[in-house]
Amino acid sequence: MQAYQDMVFSTIVRLTGNDAQAEDLAQEVFLKAYENFEQLRVSSTTGGWLKTVATHRTINYLSRYRNRWRLFCELRDADDEDYEPPVDVATADALLAALDTERRTALIEQALRELPEAQRVPLVLYHFSAMPYEEIARQLRISLAKVKIDIHRARIALGRSLGRSGIASSIE
């Protein structure tokens, strides 16, 4: 368990954005693993199994309790055409690269946590779990178009947030 606990916790906390919920869900995942101990003991894919179970448990948890959030997101997106100014990627990239690893990690984790859940979850599934758009849509039970829009908006929000943080950090 010690070998995998950081991976399981990271997978969950990046989806939920909440440490306490992530700890509870990680506990459930390891208890599930305990129930399947005989199979996992001789398996070479224990890490993959744990990551899959952690991801699915977290998605189930989020979708069970946050349907209202999803409903309002769908309604808002139907005619939402807010102007989104482009992100200066080169500047944000250069500013982040200039920071030390610890500071950069803290900034990115913070920016991820601040994203709305509707954007953070598909973004994390796409970039961390390498899940294709279609699979994300199926897992979250939302349309493919909405997945693409949410991920696109999440990237813009994250890029902008990192750019601002990088500028703030470079001034400090």
Place this chain on the structure above:
Amino acid sequence: MSNDPLERFIDRALHDLPLRRAPPALLSRVLAVTTQRATSAWWRRTFDSWPAAAQGAFVVIAASFATLAVYALHRMPLQLDLHRHFGASSIGAVLKALATLHSSIVGSLPLAWVYGVVAIVAIVYIAGLGIGAIAYRTLYASR
């Protein structure tokens, strides 16, 4: 991966992140629960972790009791000797009237009606529970 510079930037930034360290209490919490599960009797654990034979026996016994209860409700006449218990008092008279009413209703009801009423009560109960849970989570818990 597309050629979108923003997508590439975000992908690189996220992939470079090290794993978050799990809270120190996680290991001890999991060990405490697994130890407690391992030492507790099988009948004190959740139903899905019972031995298969015990699960099967439980289902059979529960189904038998339910069948017996429905059969008894439909067939068994009310055999209480109300006159002996309550004499000729007004309470006795009321109970006797109720008993007669119960016997005549149960005796004349088709079995399908009984099942229908049980099913409707169950559906209304589940619907009420569901609406209550949704209302609680929507209006109160998610605030």
